[in-house]
Amino acid sequence: MPSSPRSIAEVPARSDATDSPSFSPLYAQIKALITAKLQSGEWKAGDLIPSELDLAKRFGVSQGTVRKAIDEMAAENLLVRRQGRGTFVATHAEQKVQYRFLRLMPDEGSESLERQLLDCRRQRATTAIARALQMRTGDAMVEVRRLLSSKGVPVVLDDIWLPGDLFKGLTTERLNLHRGPFYGLFEREFGVQMIRAEEKIRAVAADEASAQLLQVPVGAPLLSVERLSFTYGDKAVELRRGLYSTTSHFYRNELN
Structure with missing residues (x-):
């Protein structure tokens, strides 16, 4: 049975002081939650993940916060945006990225x-x-x-x-x-x-x-x-x- 959606409230509390070693921006916490879903196999390589709006509702944050987290994950080749289709989990089976580790x-x-x-x-x-x-x-x-x-x-x-x-x-x-x-x-x-x-x-x-x-x-x-x-x-x-x-x-x- 799939686990129930995890909200931002489940992320460990962070300090209000931005110079504290425990401080983590909200978008980074969302990034960690999305990465955890990838790691658990809820969203597998090549899968379409939920929309930014759906993820924002799921985690109880703004759509802009989710977008910033996804932007960073796309830059790290963990996710791939496709115009008009949504955001997908990156896969080495995709033609344009399958040899990205071979230089x-x-x-x-x-x-x-x-x-x-x-x-x-x-x-x-x-x-x-x-x-x-x-x-x-x-x-x-x-x-x-x-x-x-x-x-x-x-x-x-x-x-x-x-x-x-x-x-x-x-x-x-x-x-x-x-x-x-x-x-x-x-x-x-x-x-x-x-x-x-x-x-x-x-x-x-x-x-x-x-x-x-x-x-x-x-x-x-x-x-x-x-x-x-x-x-x-x-x-x-x-x-x-x-x-x-x-x-x-x-x-x-x-x-x-």
């Missing part, structure tokens, strides 16, 4: 990368991976290796580690049957939505194994990108280490 761009034009799954297996988490994913050493995890290619030429070698308890049933067959980005599969079939990521980037030289898979000489310069992805509540749910060949591609980022 490798071709030197000329645009392209879609082809995917080749090399391996998918259940393992026990090492100490380093367990620490990154907020697990215990030896906990079950899923390890995935894949190649991304441009016009038949490999450009990315990805190693991906996922918490086993969140991705029960993730197999090679399941990944091969899925045609879109992995994140779309993760949110649709496992209820895990990647909402933000942190990356560490460094230059490395290709070792023998990576050189063979990426079809570059041993010692060739590669870009190493380590990404830790988070879902709601700042919970780490994916560790990914990618080796990027930048012979005909570059890594692009936008700074705001």
Whole structure:
């Protein structure tokens, strides 16, 4: 049975002093309530959420307060506004945002990368991976290796580690049957939505194994990108280490 609507009265009381550490603007409290609904699964990836007017009535605040909260969530890619249709929960399955965590761009034009799954297996988490994913050493995890290619030429070698308890049933067959980005599969079939990521980037030289898979000489310069992805509540749910060949591609980022 769905829970009863939560009003703003349920938000912890805040201090009247704006310089108090406990002070939280009203729109930020509404943002927290909406985020809680996303985290609980009441509104899933791709769902239309209630209108600003309906949310204002539900939470007992003005429509302008709700609009400010939604504006901020849209800027953070948690929600997507669609003119004349309403506001939707962001999804990696949507064409224009499905590769928003992948910043490798071709030197000329645009392209879609082809995917080749090399391996998918259940393992026990090492100490380093367990620490990154907020697990215990030896906990079950899923390890995935894949190649991304441009016009038949490999450009990315990805190693991906996922918490086993969140991705029960993730197999090679399941990944091969899925045609879109992995994140779309993760949110649709496992209820895990990647909402933000942190990356560490460094230059490395290709070792023998990576050189063979990426079809570059041993010692060739590669870009190493380590990404830790988070879902709601700042919970780490994916560790990914990618080796990027930048012979005909570059890594692009936008700074705001």
